Amino acid sequence: MYTNNPDSSWFQKDKRENTAFVLYSKENNRQKEKLDLRLEFLMKYDDTKSKFYKQGMEEYEKRRNEYNHWLDTRANGR
Numbered sequence: 001m002y003t004n005n006p007d008s009s010w011f012q013k014d015k016r017e018n019t020a021f022v023l024y025s026k027e028n029n030r031q032k033e034k035l036d037l038r039l040e041f042l043m044k045y046d047d048t049k050s051k052f053y054k055q056g057m058e059e060y061e062k063r064r065n066e067y068n069h070w071l072d073t074r075a076n077g078r
Helices: 016-044 051-075
Strands: none
Touching: 016 051
């Protein structure tokens, strides 16, 4: 339940699976944080018909697609 909390998990050193999981988790959190910031902006912005909002939406979609591609490459072992 608490494996995402560094103070609640302990991994044996030199275990490939543990190292891969930790690296994946760190990168996943970093990438999701960037997406979450853009999504929060879009959800709180008051003028959804403005050019600025549309640019934000395009940027969010671009980043979301990049994130999904990154997930696909991790799932397929590339």
